[in-house]
Amino acid sequence: MSDKSTEVNFEFRQRLNKIIGGNHHNFCYQCGACVSLCPTAKYSTEFNPRTIMLMALLGLEDKLIAPDSIIWKCTNCYTCYERCPQDVRPVDVITALKNICVAEDRAPDIITRYSAGILDTGVSTPLSVAIAKRREKFGLPKFNITGYDEMKIILDREDSK
Amino acid sequence: MTQIVPFWGCMIPLRYPHIEMAIRKTLANLQMELVEDLPFTCCPDPIYFKARDQFDWLVIAARNLALAEERNLPLLTVCSGCTSTLKEARFLLNEDENLKDRVNTQLKKINREYKGTVNVEHAVVYLRDVLGYDAIQDSIQKRIENLRVAIHYGCHLLKPSQIMHVDDADYPQLLSDLVKMTGAIPVTHEEQLLCCGKGCIDDLIPYEMTSDIFDSVKEAKADCLGLICPTCFSSFDLGQKIIERKLNKKHEIPVIYYFQLLGLAQGLSPEEVGLDQHKIPMKGILD
Ligand code: SF4
Numbered sequence: 001m002s003d004k005s006t007e008v009n010f011e012f013r014q015r016l017n018k019i020i021g022g023n024h025h026n027f028c029y030q031c032g033a034c035v036s037l038c039p040t041a042k043y044s045t046e047f048n049p050r051t052i053m054l055m056a057l058l059g060l061e062d063k064l065i066a067p068d069s070i071i072w073k074c075t076n077c078y079t080c081y082e083r084c085p086q087d088v089r090p091v092d093v094i095t096a097l098k099n100i101c102v103a104e105d106r107a108p109d110i111i112t113r114y115s116a117g118i119l120d121t122g123v124s125t126p127l128s129v130a131i132a133k134r135r136e137k138f139g140l141p142k143f144n145i146t147g148y149d150e151m152k153i154i155l156d157r158e159d160s161k
Numbered sequence: 162m163t164q165i166v167p168f169w170g171c172m173i174p175l176r177y178p179h180i181e182m183a184i185r186k187t188l189a190n191l192q193m194e195l196v197e198d199l200p201f202t203c204c205p206d207p208i209y210f211k212a213r214d215q216f217d218w219l220v221i222a223a224r225n226l227a228l229a230e231e232r233n234l235p236l237l238t239v240c241s242g243c244t245s246t247l248k249e250a251r252f253l254l255n256e257d258e259n260l261k262d263r264v265n266t267q268l269k270k271i272n273r274e275y276k277g278t279v280n281v282e283h284a285v286v287y288l289r290d291v292l293g294y295d296a297i298q299d300s301i302q303k304r305i306e307n308l309r310v311a312i313h314y315g316c317h318l319l320k321p322s323q324i325m326h327v328d329d330a331d332y333p334q335l336l337s338d339l340v341k342m343t344g345a346i347p348v349t350h351e352e353q354l355l356c357c358g359k360g361c362i363d364d365l366i367p368y369e370m371t372s373d374i375f376d377s378v379k380e381a382k383a384d385c386l387g388l389i390c391p392t393c394f395s396s397f398d399l400g401q402k403i404i405e406r407k408l409n410k411k412h413e414i415p416v417i418y419y420f421q422l423l424g425l426a427q428g429l430s431p432e433e434v435g436l437d438q439h440k441i442p443m444k445g446i447l448d
Pocket residue numbers: 027028029030031032033034035049050053083084085086087088089090
């Protein structure tokens with residue numbers, strides 16, 4: 001490693017600290033307990049929650065904040081959260097890092113595409129004619145989304161992008 | 162009649178309504194009255210939507226929680242994703258007063274407030290802790306004989322245990338006990354706690370995980386895979402077709418959602434619990 005790459009980017013860490021769950025990265029003492037049963041670490045040699053926490057501690061913004069960043073391979077299984085003796089909640093730190101990716105427009109397309117569906121309709125899966133018919137056939141009540149207007153109002157905030 | 166508020170989420174009513182049918186019929190047989198006029202939205206989803214913006218995720222979840230809180234009734238989830246979002250949101254809000262205030266500032270715009278008193282549980286946990294095994298036993302009409310059901314817990318029912326408080330995350334017992342109540346034989350297996358992989362954005366890894374789970378299920382000589390989450394259901398039922406294409410492996414192991422199994426034991430027909438709607442048919446395995 002060159003000298004430059006070992007300089008800690010504190011500015012990035014400050015930013016991470018402000019996001020829900022992000023500040024817990026500070027508690028990591030690099031023991032590796034989070035790695036042993038991490039499913040993605042088992043299936044991908046590049047993926048390792050301990051090294052992701054190390055990258056966060058060093059503030060390696062360029063590597064972490066990218067649409068092809070290794071963080072997107074996390075399954076969100078919470079095994080690391082369960083194992084960590086320091087309450088780092090690595091999966092939550094990873095989610096906070098993902099939030100920065102989205103804010104910087106550096107997330108995989110699927111994240112914004114999928115979220116747009118919820119923001120536009122209030123549900124994650126569109127109500128198709130075929131499903132409406134199937135529901136009727138099964139004797140199920142009509143599916144109505146009545147909370148959409150309220151959802152729109154509460155998402156409107158001063159600091160939103 | 163016990164009153165509860167079901168939180169159906171999006172995936173079950175809008176993709177797998179046959180599972181909703183099975184849940185409704187079995188809950189009716191358990192004398193549960195569903196209170197359903199609450200204007201919920203998506204929970205919202207604990208992976209992609211949460212990755213987009215956690216504050217928005219929390220605000221929407223808090224609104225859903227506040228709705229049930231206003232009625233003073235327990236909220237019953239049927240999807241592990243909804244369970245994860247609603248229970249984690251409750252945990253984060255109760256842990257951090259400042260965050261709760263910020264969220265309530267948003268809810269105030271619609272004259273609502275999240276207080277932190279609402280109870281949320283996955284329906285299977287409710288069966289164990291509130292309804293009780295005796296009540297389930299009383300609803301059984303036709304015990305299922307000779308069916309070996311492999312257990313798949315999925316991640317978000319149990320972990321993180323400091324939020325979920327459901328069972329031992331390493332040696333859980335809940336689903337085995339519930340399968341036993343139906344007469345079927347619960348089968349634990351090597352990979353019963355492995356993730357279905359759905360949250361991982363990768364072309365192969367999720368399918369390698371599910372495929373290994375199927376190998377483990379076969380190794381344990383189970384007839385089918387029992388689970389409690391629509392995302393897991395999709396990964397394992399439709400997922401087998403994708404595994405066939407991507408990994409060139411055919412598993413042919415039918416998948417059953419717990420309330421379908423319970424429905425059968427309550428005397429409902431396979432069609433009444435929607436078993437004919439699955440990609441991998443159950444036919445030939447029952448009876
Ligand atoms: S996140 Fe926790 S378990 Fe993982 S290396 Fe850091 S302290 Fe250890």
